[in-house]
Amino acid sequence: MTLEFEVYREFCFEAAHALCDPEHPTGGIYRNLHGHSFRVRVTLRGPRVEGEDWVMDLGKLGRRLALLRETLDHSFLNELDGLGKPTLENLCVFIWRDLEADLPAIFEVGVFRDTCNEGCVLRKR
Numbered sequence: 001m002t003l004e005f006e007v008y009r010e011f012c013f014e015a016a017h018a019l020c021d022p023e024h025p026t027g028g029i030y031r032n033l034h035g036h037s038f039r040v041r042v043t044l045r046g047p048r049v050e051g052e053d054w055v056m057d058l059g060k061l062g063r064r065l066a067l068l069r070e071t072l073d074h075s076f077l078n079e080l081d082g083l084g085k086p087t088l089e090n091l092c093v094f095i096w097r098d099l100e101a102d103l104p105a106i107f108e109v110g111v112f113r114d115t116c117n118e119g120c121v122l123r124k125r
């Protein structure tokens with residue numbers, strides 16, 4: 001039997017955004033510039049690598065996530081290339097695309113706004 005594991009690492013960042021609703025006459029209730037604290041969880045899924053006894057070194061994963069955090073932390077999300085409208089859903093896709101080439105075992109990306117009791121999870125099917 002092959003054992004399959006899920007290992008994850010998290011990081012937090014602060015960022016600003018404005019969400020304009022083109023259907024709304026004044027742009028909607030989220031149109032003004034405002035900020036959130038975000039928590040990101042990246043989960044890898046797979047067996048232990050033979051001889052290493054882990055799916056991936058979480059230290060190595062953390063160093064890769066630190067690179068991504070540099071792009072996100074204290075950013076104005078509306079100006080990030082490739083993100084599009086800065087929703088939680090699009091942030092999940094943006095983060096997935098940034099990481100997938102370096103992390104072939106990526107299984108799940110979650111972006112959470114704990115202070116608002118909300119979040120979004122993108123998962124491989």
Ligand SMILES: Nc1nc2c(c(=O)[nH]1)N=C([C@H](O)[C@H](O)COP(=O)(O)OP(=O)(O)OP(=O)(O)O)CN2
Nearest residue numbers: 017019029030034036086087088089090116118120
């Ligand atoms: N599915 C999504 N819905 C909403 C998103 C999103 O990314 N995905 N984002 C927002 C805005 O960013 C909004 O600023 C979120 O802040 P929040 O305080 O949760 O806004 P609410 O109007 O939902 O706040 P209440 O406290 O519940 O009134 C909105 N939606």
Ligand SMILES: [Zn+2]
Nearest residue numbers: 017030034036
């Ligand atoms: Zn918001």
